[in-house]
Amino acid sequence: MAKEKRPNIRGLITRRFYTFFIIILAVFLYLLFSLYKVVVLKGPKFRSEAMATYVKKRKIEATRGNIYSDDGSLLSTTLPKYRLGMDPSVLTGNAKADEFYKQHIDGLAAALANFFKDRTADEYKEKIAAARRSGRTYLLLNNRLLDFQEKKKVLSFPLFKEAKNSNKSGVVFDKINVRYAPFGQMAYRTVGYLKDLRDKGRVGIENSFDKELRGEFGEGMYEKMDNNTWRPEPGDEPKLPVAGVDLHSTLDINIQEIVESALLNGMKKFKGNYAVAIVMEVSTGKIKALSNIAANPLSPTGYSETYNYALLEARDPGSVFKLPSIMAVLEEKNYPLTKMVNTGDGKFRLYNGVMSDSHPLGTISLEQVIESSSNVGTMKLVQEAFGTTNNEKFYNYLKKYHLIESLDFQLKPSRKPVFPVPSKWDGLQLLWSSVGYSTQYTPLQILAFYNAIANNGYWIQPIIVSKATRGDEVVTDYMATQMRDSKPLCSPETLKKLQIMLEGVVTKGTANNIKGSVYGIAGKTGTAQRTVTGAKGYRKGNYYTTFAGYFPVKNPKYSIIIAVDEPKGNSEGTYARQVTAPVFKEIADRIYLRDMKLQQTLRGYLPDSLNKNKLSSTLHPADQNILFSHLGLPKVEENGQWLNFNLEKKTVRNQAITMTPKTVPNVVGMNLRDALFALENKGLKVRANGFGTVTNQSIPAGTAAAKNSLVFIQLH
Incomplete structure (x- = not known):
């Protein structure tokens, strides 16, 4: 019987090794070539597309001009509003930042939930944590627009207030200009309106004089943070916008x-x-x-x-x-x-x-x-x-x-x-x-x-x-x-x-x-x-x-x-x-x-038709000179105070009204213009219903005037 030939194990292993090596080398060379193609051959194109997507030149809106009445009262103006976001990345990367985040995140989430009332504290906490884990550099916390007083309140929230500056807390306020009409619905269609400064549905003076009010756009490089938010690119020198002109209407409020x-x-x-x-x-x-x-x-x-x-x-x-x-x-x-x-x-x-x-x-x-x-x-x-x-x-x-x-x-x-x-x-x-x-x-x-x-x-x-x-x-x-x-x-x-x-x-x-x-x-x-x-x-x-x-x-x-x-x-x-x-x-x-000016000047006395009546009115300081110079009535010294005017049985009594600091003023008896002036000067928001003079106000006079509180006034 012939002797059986034994396989060459060493040679078999060597051949298989070389085969495997050649395959790995081929894959490596292919990947290397692909990388070369991406980085060198197509790199400029890809970088250009990325730049166009996340960094691009954008128009910078100019400050829109105001619209005034004939006496200089504001009929329409632009106010800054703020959308709240944050950069979670500043709260990661080192033990000190991690500890700071863990210490204050529960308080921040609770404050956000209580303020916005659209999510629970746990939902806000998870939203921030998810953005932090993914390494995001921008997170929009809420779409609601905040006014200046609300912005100050947000800065008092846990985590935001503990940090010495926004670079450590990550808080971001995106400024958005919105149009505001101090007199509400008065002359609403004539003055015109727009939901925001990009609104295409503007009418009235806002529409007919849009070019003049809008001013000239500036231009600068901006980085895209999310679908709605862009930040100025550091180091860019933008072309500054030219503010719109102010329009003086002929309207008498x-x-x-x-x-x-x-x-x-x-x-x-x-x-x-x-x-x-x-x-x-x-x-x-x-x-x-x-x-x-x-x-x-x-x-x-x-x-x-x-x-x-x-x-x-x-x-x-x-x-x-x-x-x-x-x-x-x-x-x-x-x-x-x-x-x-x-x-x-x-x-x-x-x-x-x-x-x-x-x-x-x-x-x-x-x-x-x-x-x-x-x-x-x-x-x-x-x-x-x-x-x-x-x-x-x-x-x-x-x-x-x-x-x-x-x-x-x-x-x-x-x-x-x-x-x-x-x-x-x-x-x-x-x-x-x-x-x-x-x-x-x-x-x-x-x-x-x-x-x-x-x-x-x-x-x-x-x-x-x-x-x-x-x-x-x-x-x-x-x-x-x-x-x-x-x-x-x-x-x-x-x-x-x-x-x-x-x-x-x-x-x-x-x-x-x-x-x-x-x-x-x-x-x-x-x-x-x-x-x-x-x-x-x-x-x-x-x-x-x-x-x-x-x-x-x-x-x-x-x-x-x-x-x-x-x-x-x-x-x-x-x-x-x-x-x-x-x-x-x-x-x-x-x-x-x-x-x-339409009436006959009364020389030092009131006619019987007025003397037989009981009259009372609350007067704005600016109106006193006009009233008393034409009616010949006693005058309160010019001290900038409001005035209670009362006439009964030929007797005139004038009493200066003292507006106590930091309290809600009494506006009952005032017209809408004066009531708005008195209340808004105290930092209050006003909603008015009806026409004529104020008969009722929702927050009693003398109450502590909390900034940004909403006051309802009824006119009749």
Whole structure:
């Protein structure tokens, strides 16, 4: 038997070793090549992508400019808010940091849970611990924005307060600028609003002057910390932003408060779809107040301001348009006010159209045509003056009166009047438009015309922002570019006739229910039938009511328009006489009472009409000089104190009010402006409800004033 050959064990092991070595070497060389490709060949690309993802050049927002009222009160400003985060990495890496973290983390988690009330203490502790274990350098603790007082409170939390500086505690406050309106909802839609400085839904002054308010962006390198947070890159020298300008509006906060209160009262009574009120200063065209309110079941009052009907909602103006029509007639024919017009049975028939008066008036004078708001009388006068061939001449009169082109008002967008050119007129256009139908106008367009009547015939463009400033420097004077006519709209004779008729509307015409004021009102009612969705033509009983006019009747200072869409009630109880004229008078009465320059100076004594009353009021220090210089009453020494004024049985008692430091002041009896001033100066937050003067405050006067406490005040 042959001898069996034994395997060479050593050779077998050697071969296997070399095979394994070659495989390992091949893998190593492959990995080495891959590393070379990543680091050397593709490294620049990857580094560039990483840089673009986590470090990039970003815009730096400029400080947005403030918006002021005419007396310098802040209507809108930018306040810093803070989002709380932390860098957990500073609490790791050595025994001292670990011990510091263990000692204070329970207290911090409990404080965060108690403050934010969105997680338990254990959840906050685990959130911080997980970020610490993963080596994260930034952790957003909560999305809520903190004000300055809340920021100070957070710094008093355990761990944060024990560390001598933020480099040891890891606390991070990301600053975010937000827009704040000190007067809350007052003039809300006019001033405008934005949720934050990046908001695309801004409106009002905030929108129309966004470029000026926004300023110029800066630019710098920022490192991305999480989805919402970026930090400046150390060592970078950014291009600094240029702050926006401050805008000075023409709005008067006191008149705005009066307007909003009166408009709300009218809407609560007549339940209209929406209501508009605008107050303009006659000689300057400055808008002193502008309010739009519409039904809103979600609002505490049932109404809110979400759309600028004054500029954007155009309607058939109705009888307020008779005045420009009669102005054109008087300019064309120079009729006397005594000219007689036969209105017959109160119906005017032309082709297939019939226009009616509210009731037959028979033969009346031209003056009575406006006083009684006769459709038939107006149409007959226009037909007699312009016939059927002078359509373009009538149109040119309206163009001269600024009733064809856009006002080019500062707030955008705004609507242009809808009035067809004569070449597109049908047989009814001339006469129907003369009484305010087959056309569309916004309330501001109509008011601008009536303001010219009050301003000795001179038309002036309405304006709501007077200037832009940076510090004490006037950057832009908008009054300098405001359009003003160098010639009056009509002759002095025509103007005088129109003023007589407008005064007659109130003393003996369709608005005689608001006569009797000591200062005198002139104006015109307008009750236009409105179209109804889904129905053809106009429907009786559905009205758009207007009252446009001015006061005082001699030397007018203010012009006002009130409009209410589709007031509810019986047909003849929802005319402008019942709906808008009383709102006009309420506004005019209250403006007259607060504007001492409109009133006759009383020489050293009070009239019996006042002496027989018991009067009391809380006065702001700045108002004392005005009050006492015009009423001749005893005066408290000028010491910057608030004042209780009391009058009873011809005896005047003035008592200075001492505001005790660090306590909640008594604001009952103050108006909203003064109450806000007194409370916010104590570091309190204020929420107001209602209009008028304060009747109740949620934190009693004399209570210790805890910073940032919320005070509810009720006005009536």
